[in-house]
Amino acid sequence: MELVLRAVPVQRGLQSEHQSYVGSLFFGDVARLLNDGHLYVPNDPELPDFAQRKLNPTRVKAIAQYILDTYQEGTTFFPPICINVQPLPTYKDGSIFLPYHAVTLRLTDGQHRCFGIRQALKDIQDKQLEYQVLCQLELGVLLYAALSLEEERQAFRDQNLLVQRPSVSLSHTFDRRSPVVLIAKDLIKRVPQFRNNVEMVENSMGKHNPKLMTFSTLVTATHHMFPNLKSKKDLEPRIDWAATFWATTASVLPNDPWRAKSKEERSVQRQELLAVSAVVFQALGMLARELYLEGVPEEELVKWLARLQEIDWRRSNELWRERGVTQVGATVEPIISNTKTTVDACYKVLREFVGIATVCGAILRDIS
Numbered sequence: 001m002e003l004v005l006r007a008v009p010v011q012r013g014l015q016s017e018h019q020s021y022v023g024s025l026f027f028g029d030v031a032r033l034l035n036d037g038h039l040y041v042p043n044d045p046e047l048p049d050f051a052q053r054k055l056n057p058t059r060v061k062a063i064a065q066y067i068l069d070t071y072q073e074g075t076t077f078f079p080p081i082c083i084n085v086q087p088l089p090t091y092k093d094g095s096i097f098l099p100y101h102a103v104t105l106r107l108t109d110g111q112h113r114c115f116g117i118r119q120a121l122k123d124i125q126d127k128q129l130e131y132q133v134l135c136q137l138e139l140g141v142l143l144y145a146a147l148s149l150e151e152e153r154q155a156f157r158d159q160n161l162l163v164q165r166p167s168v169s170l171s172h173t174f175d176r177r178s179p180v181v182l183i184a185k186d187l188i189k190r191v192p193q194f195r196n197n198v199e200m201v202e203n204s205m206g207k208h209n210p211k212l213m214t215f216s217t218l219v220t221a222t223h224h225m226f227p228n229l230k231s232k233k234d235l236e237p238r239i240d241w242a243a244t245f246w247a248t249t250a251s252v253l254p255n256d257p258w259r260a261k262s263k264e265e266r267s268v269q270r271q272e273l274l275a276v277s278a279v280v281f282q283a284l285g286m287l288a289r290e291l292y293l294e295g296v297p298e299e300e301l302v303k304w305l306a307r308l309q310e311i312d313w314r315r316s317n318e319l320w321r322e323r324g325v326t327q328v329g330a331t332v333e334p335i336i337s338n339t340k341t342t343v344d345a346c347y348k349v350l351r352e353f354v355g356i357a358t359v360c361g362a363i364l365r366d367i368s
Contacts, residue, residue, distance in 0.1 A: 169203055
């Protein structure tokens with residue numbers, strides 16, 4: 001029995017005997033080859049043929065979920081995997097012929113994609129029709145012909161050497177699937193202080209960047225506001241409420257600190273005020289979630305948020321240090337770290353100023 005792959009030769013080295021081919025595998029074939037042991041991943045550091053990183057089950061689960069979330073729309077995008085074929089394959093008339101019971105396909109790149117494919121098929125195997133559709137999706141393959149172990153390890157190293165993930169902000173900017181990202185994109189259009197004032201590419205705000213915050217910060221704040229949101233249905237009421245929340249917050253903060261500024265003005269402002277820090281935007285997202293779950297209507301948000309204007313937003317305010325929001329740096333200047341602990345501490349301060357108290361799972365407002 002033979003394994004036949006449709007393929008074309010892409011390299012016949014002039015300085016060596018190496019041959020490479022580009023082909024494809026069905027998702028169903030990937031799972032079958034893994035199960036049969038013919039698609040082999042040398043990821044065990046205890047074995048002498050170790051040539052891969054160890055498998056990360058969390059990544060496998062995330063990739064499987066990505067496949068299940070996208071395949072029905074036909075938008076599952078994967079880069080090709082790379083395989084070292086042993087023994088040397090036979091190529092004829094556009095196909096590669098491999099002796100099925102003797103071949104070893106050693107993955108040099110793409111093990112998490114392959115295990116994610118197998119996991120996705122396992123997760124959906126009780127749905128026969130969808131299972132068959134998923135089995136017929138194709139994955140690109142770059143096949144190296146009979147590399148030595150040393151060459152295989154070098155291939156793994158080289159394939160991963162220059163890999164660089166896009167910034168989180170840019171990834172969100174290009175995303176059209178996530179409902180949280182879609183809400184955040186609409187907020188940029190609807191909230192006057194956000195319009196043309198959010199950094200959409202970079203993850204951090206450079207010293208000379210006049211923008212208010214990064215898009216990744218706004219998406220994180222929106223996620224705090226609407227956690228576990230999976231469906232794109234009925235987003236409009238959420239967007240309306242969220243836009244009102246942010247516009248109202250901007251209106252009550254002293255001196256409208258979120259408005260567009262020059263590079264010089266923004267640089268000075270970041271050094272002096274917490275109101276423009278990523279931590280505060282995330283904490284405000286958490287505050288918004290509490291108000292949203294309580295069903296506070298848009299027209300009443302200004303009553304709830306008015307007390308934010310009473311906060312002394314200067315970094316030098318001792319309140320922030322006492323509550324764990326800022327720390328004293330080496331230069332004795334207050335610094336703020338973008339960590340979950342700091343965000344939680346900031347949220348507690350905002351909650352206290354707004355006058356929220358929790359009683360038996362419901363929130364009450366201290367109006368004294």
